[in-house]
Amino acid sequence: MQLLRDKFKKVKMTSSEIQDEIVDDFSLFEDDMESKLFYLMDLGKKLTAMPLEHQSDEYIVKGCQSKVWLFPVFEDGKLYFEADSNTEITKGLVSLLIKVWGGKTPEEIMATELYFIEKIGMSRMIGSQRSNGFSSMIKQIKMYAFALLNK
Amino acid sequence: MTSVEQDIQIVRAQFPILHQEVNGKPLVYFDNAATTQKPLAVINALNEYYSLHNANIHRGAHTLADRSTGFFEDTRKLVQTFINAREPEECIFTKGVTESINLVAQTYGKKFLHAGDEVIISYMEHHSNIVPWQMICEEKGAILKVIPIHPNGELNLEVYEQLLSVRTKIVACVWASNALGTINPIEKIIELAHSKGAVVLIDGAQAGSHIAIDVQALDIDFLTLSSHKLYGPTGVGVLYGKRNLLESLPPYQGGGEMIREVSFTGTTYNDIPFKFEAGTPNIGDVIAFKYAIEFVLKRGLSNIAAYEQILLNHFVDGINKIKEVHGFDSIELIGTAQNKVAVQSFNIKGKHPFDVGMMLDARGIAVRTGHHCTQPLMTYYGIEGTVRASFALYNTTQEIDVLLSSINAIIKR
Numbered sequence: 001m002q003l004l005r006d007k008f009k010k011v012k013m014t015s016s017e018i019q020d021e022i023v024d025d026f027s028l029f030e031d032d033m034e035s036k037l038f039y040l041m042d043l044g045k046k047l048t049a050m051p052l053e054h055q056s057d058e059y060i061v062k063g064c065q066s067k068v069w070l071f072p073v074f075e076d077g078k079l080y081f082e083a084d085s086n087t088e089i090t091k092g093l094v095s096l097l098i099k100v101w102g103g104k105t106p107e108e109i110m111a112t113e114l115y116f117i118e119k120i121g122m123s124r125m126i127g128s129q130r131s132n133g134f135s136s137m138i139k140q141i142k143m144y145a146f147a148l149l150n151k
Numbered sequence: 152m153t154s155v156e157q158d159i160q161i162v163r164a165q166f167p168i169l170h171q172e173v174n175g176k177p178l179v180y181f182d183n184a185a186t187t188q189k190p191l192a193v194i195n196a197l198n199e200y201y202s203l204h205n206a207n208i209h210r211g212a213h214t215l216a217d218r219s220t221g222f223f224e225d226t227r228k229l230v231q232t233f234i235n236a237r238e239p240e241e242c243i244f245t246k247g248v249t250e251s252i253n254l255v256a257q258t259y260g261k262k263f264l265h266a267g268d269e270v271i272i273s274y275m276e277h278h279s280n281i282v283p284w285q286m287i288c289e290e291k292g293a294i295l296k297v298i299p300i301h302p303n304g305e306l307n308l309e310v311y312e313q314l315l316s317v318r319t320k321i322v323a324c325v326w327a328s329n330a331l332g333t334i335n336p337i338e339k340i341i342e343l344a345h346s347k348g349a350v351v352l353i354d355g356a357q358a359g360s361h362i363a364i365d366v367q368a369l370d371i372d373f374l375t376l377s378s379h380k381l382y383g384p385t386g387v388g389v390l391y392g393k394r395n396l397l398e399s400l401p402p403y404q405g406g407g408e409m410i411r412e413v414s415f416t417g418t419t420y421n422d423i424p425f426k427f428e429a430g431t432p433n434i435g436d437v438i439a440f441k442y443a444i445e446f447v448l449k450r451g452l453s454n455i456a457a458y459e460q461i462l463l464n465h466f467v468d469g470i471n472k473i474k475e476v477h478g479f480d481s482i483e484l485i486g487t488a489q490n491k492v493a494v495q496s497f498n499i500k501g502k503h504p505f506d507v508g509m510m511l512d513a514r515g516i517a518v519r520t521g522h523h524c525t526q527p528l529m530t531y532y533g534i535e536g537t538v539r540a541s542f543a544l545y546n547t548t549q550e551i552d553v554l555l556s557s558i559n560a561i562i563k564r
Contacts, residue, residue, distance in 0.1 A: 033512070033513035034174075034510065034513035034514060036513075037506075037509055037510055037513055038564070041506070066505050086503060086535075087503040087506050088502075088503065089505070089506050089509050090505070
């Protein structure tokens with residue numbers, strides 16, 4: 001976890017700036033969905049490994065098909081996340097979400113409108129499909145942030 | 152072009168939806184077990200109904216009501232022919248197979264199930280043929296028993312025979328498995344159940360578009376069918392029941408249409424099929440369903456089945472070639488019964504079905520991934536889910552080659 005926090009402490013960009021950067025990266029692929037998916041899966045592989053003891057049912061964000069594990073830590077007024085998923089594409093998206101929200105204050109998380117997912121052509125991952133743990137993960141993080149703000 | 156290819160192009164021309172690109176690639180639609188696409192005849196019938204004939208049925212004294220009623224009952228007559236029921240009244244329209252099964256569970260179960268009685272289902276049932284029985288069994292103190300399967304996806308009939316007893320009141324079994332494609336030997340299943348005095352419900356959701364049905368020859372007590380898996384509109388299902396059985400049942404839902412006379416001291420019920428069709432039915436979709444059945448009958452179910460077997464064999468042969476190149480365990484076929492409809496589940500080693508489904512979609516290929524509403528079956532195989540390709544009469548071997556080369560690319564990556 002220490003490593004993870006160090007990584008995010010260096011990031012000085014706002015959540016919105018990070019989102020813009022992601023959208024920019026993906027724009028290189030234009031409409032090539034297959035390349036986007038391959039890129040996402042590669043990003044997922046680079047996600048900092050989540051300690052196995054945190055991959056328990058307590059931290060699972062369940063979807064019908066893809067599962068996501070999410071372990072939040074609140075320190076120095078900021079939220080940090082360890083996460084993993086059982087599907088490679090979801091894991092890639094999870095890594096992007098953590099990039100956007102990791103190391104941010106609950107205020108910034110609550111104030112962030114997530115637009116990168118739709119802009120990179122992955123809006124189906126946040127739609128009404130209950131099959132996806134990613135959608136629930138977004139809600140879960142917002143809930144953590146909300147709870148911390150109202151402590 | 153061969154004559155078969157020419158013929159398929161003529162069929163494909165009747166399905167406008169097939170002629171489009173998805174993610175920049177020609178659509179390859181292999182999710183037919185979830186729902187089939189609709190021919191122009193069905194689409195046009197819907198348009199025509201709402202443009203020219205729309206009226207509520209069975210009671211109106213005006214011309215449109217009379218016309219709509221006639222069209223609606225025409226579909227019922229064609230359903231009767233399609234499954235060879237004795238009379239159209241034995242064919243009840245529901246909103247789908249799920250409702251058809253719930254109807255039987257909540258009426259037959261309500262009246263004839265008692266504490267200690269047994270209901271038998273199989274391991275490969277869709278959740279919609281599990282949960283309604285669990286609900287009524289729990290309510291009545293009845294016991295739910297499950298026919299196990301062999302690893303290839305065939306039912307274990309020896310155990311089925313042992314499960315049957317005089318306590319068995321209902322056997323509810325799928326004709327063709329949505330996840331495995333297995334065609335079950337329902338003739339034998341029915342014969343054995345009847346020998347113990349049990350009634351049999353056959354879930355024909357996946358059978359209707361592949362197998363010719365004769366409810367009299369098979370002595371089926373209850374049969375369910377789905378319009379939308381049979382090239383017809385969504386929101387329409389059929390429940391066939393033998394007249395004497397249907398007449399012995401209490402109503403399912405109360406409301407309009409299903410009554411004969413209503414007073415505050417008591418209500419008498421209408422005859423079948425209306426007793427089970429409370430409220431305004433899905434008139435337009437039922438009327439359009441007729442054109443789907445006509446389409447299938449015109450092609451001929453034996454022709455359809457023969458062609459779909461060619462597609463299935465082409466796919467399985469292709470998978471076996473992939474195994475030769477990439478290793479026997481590179482890809483696993485789930486559901487390898489002798490007798491199958493054109494449905495094939497598989498898993499690629501080390502790849503989650505969801506990722507495979509997304510990658511195939513990127514190439515324009517529509518398949519289904521997940522547990523296919525058969526979680527107990529997935530538990531049996533020790534897997535979370537599968538990728539399922541299901542073929543229909545408008546698919547081609549060229550499309551299957553696209554799927555095979557995409558699977559190859561995913562394995563190689």
